[in-house]
Amino acid sequence: MSLSSLTLLLLASASPLGATAPDRDDPPRVETAAEDPAVDDSQDVVVTARRREERVQDVPIALSVLSGEDLAESGAFNVNRLQQSQPTLQFYSSNPRNSAINIRGLGAPFGLTNDGIEQGVGFYVDGVYIGRIGASTFDFVDVERVEVLRGPQGTLYGKNTTAGAINITTRAPSFEPESRVEVSIGNYEFLQAKASVSAPLADNVAFRLSTSGTTREGTVLNVRTGVDQHRLRNLGVRGQLLWRATPDLDFTLSGDFNRQNPLCCVQYYAREGATQRPLNRQYAALAAAFGYAPPSKDPFDRVTDLDADSNSRQEIGGASLVGNWNIGGATITSVTAWRYWDWLPANDRDFIGLPITTVSQNPSQQKQFSQELRIASNGSGPLQYTLGAFYFHQTIDTQGSQVQGPAASRWLLNPGASVPPGSSGCATATTAACNPAVLNGLTSTNTISFDNTSFAVFGKLNWEVAEGLHIQPGLRVNYDKKRGSYVSVVTTGAGSTTLTSDQRGVLAPQAYEPAFSDWNVSGDFTVSYDFSPDIHAYATYARSFKSGGINLSGLPLDAANNPILAVATVKPEKVNHYEIGLKTQFADRKVTLNLAAYWTEVNDYQATVTNGQLGVIRGYLANAEKVRVRGFELDSSFRPSARFNVYGNAAFTDATYASFKDAPCPPELAGGTTATAAQTPGAPGTPGGLSPAFCDISGQWLPGISKWSLAWGGEGNVPVGNGQVYLGYDGSYRSKFSSNPSRSRYMDIDGYSLSNFRLGYREGDFNIFGWVRNAFDQHYFELLSAQSGSTGLIVGQPADPRTYGLTVSSSF
Incomplete structure (x- = not known):
């Protein structure tokens, strides 16, 4: 389908059914700190963070809320863009499958995804749990609000919410005809069109159909192919x-389909560092031996010369049936869902324009079924409760492959100890490193399967023991069973399965079948006190866990x-969390000031590690003894009038390995011969020096x-005619952070600040505004990685440059 046809289809689907919809009472709009000044201050922000509708300020949880209008005006059309307004939210992605969502620094191991492990930030859409972060990277379609819950949410949201949860609610079908349309255009040929229509089909039946399409040309040019990388090609459809x-019983049947076909997510030359590898086997000497140079050593020239295919095509979809039955004193809710995720990637995992690794990809197919049944009390009496049960079954099938090219022997193998320093090695040596045929065509074909079954029962009470004083205990009992299979068959370029030691050192055949099962009991206890309708304090202790797992990316040798085989399974994370908070509003609710402080300790933290093999690209998972995260957060807004508002949010996060004594070493200590217990490793970055077997980090x-993350901004408007002209600003800042599991002198990402502006006119349901994002064209990396083989090459993924455009939206 052409882009113009797609746009026409989206616009047509937004046309009102029949005449213009009559006047109606819209539901309360859900706001963030950056609220629309045109909205009545008296409207309460309603959320479902505790599986029931409540005013956000009354919920004893550190919680942020963004409305659909906020998302549109800030350009936050997916999870990645949420982090600019949410200081405690981190999203990292080298491609959709290898994505991680963290809250307060916890959630998922930093590095490549491993099928056998689960996330620590729960992701929910209309009550349906999404089992993989990769399956959550779709564009938002017709979203009413996004709730970001910080801190463990295991009692009500499940075992894998040790860091928090993201709860997305889409707009529900309406019994009054309505339609919405939004179109954005911008530089890099950006075009995004969203549309929805809703109307009754009968007195007691209504539907909603929503669509979204996004296209943008790439921001990085591959000079070898002439093709732009980092392009967007997204399409989403949702029906309800x-x-x-x-009057007391309703059912909502939903289905959605999302297809993304971007050319992403390339990493390329960022800088060089020194390792323990002999000097003639580090990046500069190897590149010189091939007569190779990257097209630019300034990564923000945004050019690369990758010679292998790159793509990140995926399909995401599913169906759900949600039923609600009001039986008087309580409501019974059932959520039944089936979802799938089909991932078809292509990657250049040597990150440069030489044929070292010509194929590295792991196509995956996930299917999941979930059933939740719960009962929640109605009303506002002194005792409220939620009780429920949850069942989840997931399968993942992955077909991995890695192929080495003609440059692999020289790049990955040792040319010999007798080669003089500074020499490329192959003019005088006759080792395997000098023979391209040794590794050329060496192929690993991996067949990976994962079966995951989980069952839980849970309950949460809210007992007002005295006026304003609430005691809220929660308990969850969970059972997990996981089975997997990893079979890697390695063949030479001639098709033989008989390998030399050099070949096995790069790609080794493996076959194993890990299994894991366990019961866990988790819970929380919150005491809260309402000093007044607008001042609330709370204190929480939570004992939570993240399920154990199995290694399904290959094991160390x-x-x-x-x-x-001893490291085929990974123990569960055990979390002890303490938090106090104060939520206040004053000056007739024109000022909101919320504070939270917390202390979290994680035993058996699930970390990504690597071993000393030269050819290893994928890491595996292991348990660090203990991690500690502590910090404080501030969320504030000031709305002195309907003409002006400002907000400011801040987070201080102190996250350290309290104990990790056998961790992987950073690149500057890798690549050398492993030191024995009687030997002393060389100083970091000493060519030919001894490398430690592991490091105490x-x-x-x-x-x-x-450590510091900030978000701030505001909006002012003046009346013009029947509407208003407005100017808005959103800023954010993140201080320096490490982009390697073990901190490296070469892989810190410097702090950066972003500024976004918008200028527009709104009148009723019509809104038109121009926008500039990353207005000052800040150059920064989303992540940095080390090239496999300890060559010292550091590659990076640059963030988007300055973008600008125009958005028009209206409702009918």
Whole structure:
């Protein structure tokens, strides 16, 4: 389908059914700190963070809320863009499958995704749990609000919400005809069109159909192919059917389909560092031996010369049936869902324009089924409760492949100890490194399967023991069972399965079947006090856990190049969390000031590690002894009048490995011969020096976490005619953070600040505004990685440059 046809289809689907919809009472709009000044201050922000509708200020949880209008005006059309307004939210992605959502620095191991492990930030859409972060990277379609819950939410949201949860609610079908349309255009040929239509089909049946399409040309030019990388090609469709069988019983049937076909997410030359590898085997000497130079050593020239295919095509979809039955004193809710995720990637995993690794990809197919049944009390009496049960079953099938090219032998193998320093090695040596045929065509074909079954029962009470004083205990009992299979068949370029030691050192055949099962009991206890309708305080203790897992990316090898089966499984994370908070509003609710402080300790933290093999690209998972995260947060807004508002949010996060004594070493200590117990490793970055077998990184930063994160902004407007002209600004800042599991002198990402502006006119349901994002064209990396083989090459993924455009939206 052409882009113009797609746009026409979206616009046509937004046309009102029949005449213009009559006047109606819109539901209360859900706001963030950056609220629309035209909205009546008296409207309460309503959320479902505790599985029931409540005013956000009354919920004893550190919680942020963004409305659909906020998302549109800020350009936050997916999870990645939420982090600019949410200081405690981190999103990292080298491609959709290898994505991680963290809250307060916790959630998922930093590095490549492993099928056998689960996330620590729960992701929900209309009550349906999304089992993989990769399956949550779709564009938002017709969203009413996004709730970001900070801190463990295991009692009501499940075992894998040790860091928090993201709860997305889409707009429900309406019994009054309505339609919405939004179109945005911008530089880099950006075009995004969204549309929805809703209307009754009968007195007790209504539907909603929503669509979204996004296209943008790439921001990085591949000079080898002439093709722009980092392009967007996204399409989403969502349909809902609401049946009010009786005044007390309703069912909503939903289905969605999302397809993304971007050319992403390339990483390329960022800088060089020194490792322990012999000097003639580090990046500069190897590149010189091939006569190779990157097209630019300034990564923000945004050019690369990758010679292998890159793509990140995926399909995401599913169906759900939600039923609500009001039985008087309580409401019974059932959520039944089936979802799938089909991932078809292509990657250049050597990150440069030489044929070292010509294929590295892991196509995956996930299917999941979930059933939740719960009962929640109605009304506002002194005792309220929520009780429920949850079942989840997931399968993942992955077909991995890795192929080495003609440059792999020279790049990955040792040309010999007798080669003089500074020499490329192959003019005088006759080792395997000098023979391209040794590794050319060496192929690993991996067949990976994962079966995950989980069952839980849970309950939460809210007992007002005295006026304003609430005691809120919660308990969850969970059972997990996981089975997997990993089979890697390695063949030479001639098709033989008989391998030399050099070949096995790069790609080793493996076959193992890990299994894991366990019961866990988790819970929380909150005491809150309402000093007044607008001042609330709370204190929480939570004992939570993240399910154990199995390693399904290959295992480290012993001296004989055999997999070490002892590390095939990973223990559950055990979390102890303490938090106090104060939520206040004053000056007739024109000022909101919320504070939270917390202390979280994680035992058996699930970390991504690597071993000393030269050819290893994928890491595996292991348990760090203990991690500690502590910090404080501030969320504030000031709305002195309907003409002006400002907000400011801040987070301080101190996240460290309290104890990790056998961690992987950073690149500057890797690549050399492993030192024995009687030997002393060389100083970091000593060519030819001895490398430690492991490093004690206790006290170091956790990766991906800035100590300071800020978000601020505001909006002012003046009346013009029947509407208003407005000017808005949103700013954010993140301080320096580490982009490597073990902190490296070469892989810190410097702090950066972003500024977004918008100028527009709104009148009723019509809104038109121009926007500039990253207005000052800040140059920064989203992440940095080290090239496999300890060559010292550091590659990076640059963030988007300055973008600008125009958005027009209206409702009918």
